[in-house]
Amino acid sequence: MRALVPLPLVLPLVAAALTLVAHGRLRVQRAISLVALTATTAIAVALLALVERDGPAVVTIGGWARGIGIAYVADLLSALFLTVAMATVLCVLAFAVGQLRAVQESRYFHPLYLVLTAGVAGSFLSGDIFHLFVTFEVMLLASYVLLTQSGDDGQVRPAMTYVVVNLLSSTLFLTAVALLYGATGTLDMAALGDRVADLPPAVREALRLLFFLVFGIKAALFPLFFWLPDSYPTAPTSVTAVFAGLLTKVGVYAILRTQTVVFGVGDGSPDGFILVVAGATMLVGVLGAIAQDDVKRILSFHIVSQVGYMVFGIGLGTRAGLAATILFVVHHIPVKTALFLVGGLVEETTGSGALRRVGGLGRRMPAVAALFAPGALSLAGIPPFSGFFPKLALVQAGLAGGQYAIVAVSIVVSLFTLFSMTKIWAGVFWGDPEEPPPLARAREDGPLRPPRLMTAATVGLVAVTLGIAVSAGPLFDLALRAADPLLQAGAGR
Amino acid sequence: MTLALAVAVGVLYGTGTYLLLQRTLTRVVIGLAMMGHGANLLLLLAGGSPGLPPLIGDATRERGALADPLPQAMALTAIVITFGTVAFLLALAYRSWALTDDDEVEDDVEDRRIARAPVVPDVVIEQEEP
Amino acid sequence: MNSLILTTSTRALFHTILLFSLFLLFAGHNDPGGGFVGGLVAGAALVLRAVAHGAEDVVRTARVRPEALLGGGLLLAAGTGAGALVLGGDFLESGYVEADVPLLGTVKVVSVLLFDIGVYLVVVGLVLALLVSLGRELDT
Structure with missing residues (x-):
């Protein structure tokens, strides 16, 4: 059990090293990546099962005592997120392998992708704030390069925004770490809760806001989200999909951890500041989505809007609110990724994701339309799909807390989400394209068929979302239990 | 000594922020590098006053008169990371310059396109509204 | 660039610097030095040679692909951490052996050395990769 905890970080790193050694042999690289990520997913599932049965597992690097050595902590929350994230990463890898062109374009795709996975896994498992900074950087550095692989004009300018904004937020992260360490003398999350509680209120609040700002940039909260819809759509689909599913959610996870365990937000009383930011994020994100007319750009703005729900x-x-957030993240990671993969299937077959250049694909690719529907309805929160349950839990928690304004905002945003999903549906699957699609075979009539492995990967991910919908009840119980340690930290002060 | 360092941190952050707000990419990169240095210096400051031995072992010294070695390890890690990212950013800026012959950050093209777009909804939206 | 002074002194300095980088690598852990610093010094030697003789010369004589160095180094470093797990320790836990070697006296070998060698290889591989990509004409 103890040996399992660092493995989700180590295994992808070792595999990344192997794919570098096997540089130039694409088949070997693919085999290594697939085996490593399958194993990592299996380990994540095993960790979840063990943690669920035996309670959290803590491992410190180098066998040092906790407080001196850096701790890896696998509790229900991190194991749950890790499992969903690794399953998603695996499906996207299968999609990328199926999409021959994009992978062959870049010889470094596999090592970078594996390093990104290691960074994500490390962030979820980290029990130390400086280690969290390092794993964040591992993840971001890999993402910078993945975003700029082709290096052409269309990618470099948006990527510049992405890199500059994230680098700025990393510098602020470092500043926050230095100030926190200067104030408390420790960076271990378990020890920080008590020490931060003893700080003068002004210092505590300043540190809390600094950390909220840092992770707010990473999670794309209002008003710091502008970099996201600009940069994400320019990358190849497999890259955008995994970014959309995971990167901002790691930011949300960091907010969830630090604000509760370290700064004691989860003490049962609502935090007005966070709620206002959450409402603005939901609303502005969805309004941005409505103004767009490209599948990937619409979906990118929806990431922003959905992050608002999580922060809500x-x-x-x-307890109910935090559990709803956890369930929302668990549902959101596969659903958002699946939607981007469907967008990728459309682009792969027609050459474009712009609504005016595609149309009538429901007739020509019924399977892809069938894959889009559950994801889109889920995003809008329509029962019985997976998005309905966390939204219901959020609304209930909001009503129980007496926060009627934000509940109203969230319901209105749901309607807008449904509207922009129907916009994609009408533009892509119904009607006729206004301008001819770029690819020749898409201009002719008759059925279109995306590569089989790409479709299979999307099917796999949609199956995961349906699985979440079916097991929403037990998952919510699990989320409630995962939220407990966050609350105990708050109740301790 | 600590005051001098604190002032240095402030100056580095200040100039970094000023450069970051410029339109030229090279200035942005240099600004980020300066802020990175400021953050590293701040990490060192978090370890206590400078000039003290990092480890316990000298019994003649009074208790507490030790520098904490941990921030130095963190600063070293952070320096490597900042160095790597700034180097990448520099390469990206060079690439951008080579592609466009221009070092200026343009306005957001997509934003301007939407701002110019007619208020009347386009055909795609009209189709699904009754 | 073709400077006689530079090429001649590079011939004398190149191996000296490489040797010094190895010294730093092995002196690490207990004394100032270590894999990262050693790798940087070795990288500096490579860059010096690239300045004197051109990047292609370095890449050609290195006879090893930078990706292999990067991957091998990362494998060694991550493998040292994982190896401790296999031996029943904690992640990245280290052990050491002491041995009396004739002429050298008591030598203490720490398993962290393997990790350091990995870091050394990664840094050298990185410098080589830089020389490969920067040595080429810019592909605009």
């Missing part, structure tokens, strides 16, 4: 649950500060 954190702002409530109650």
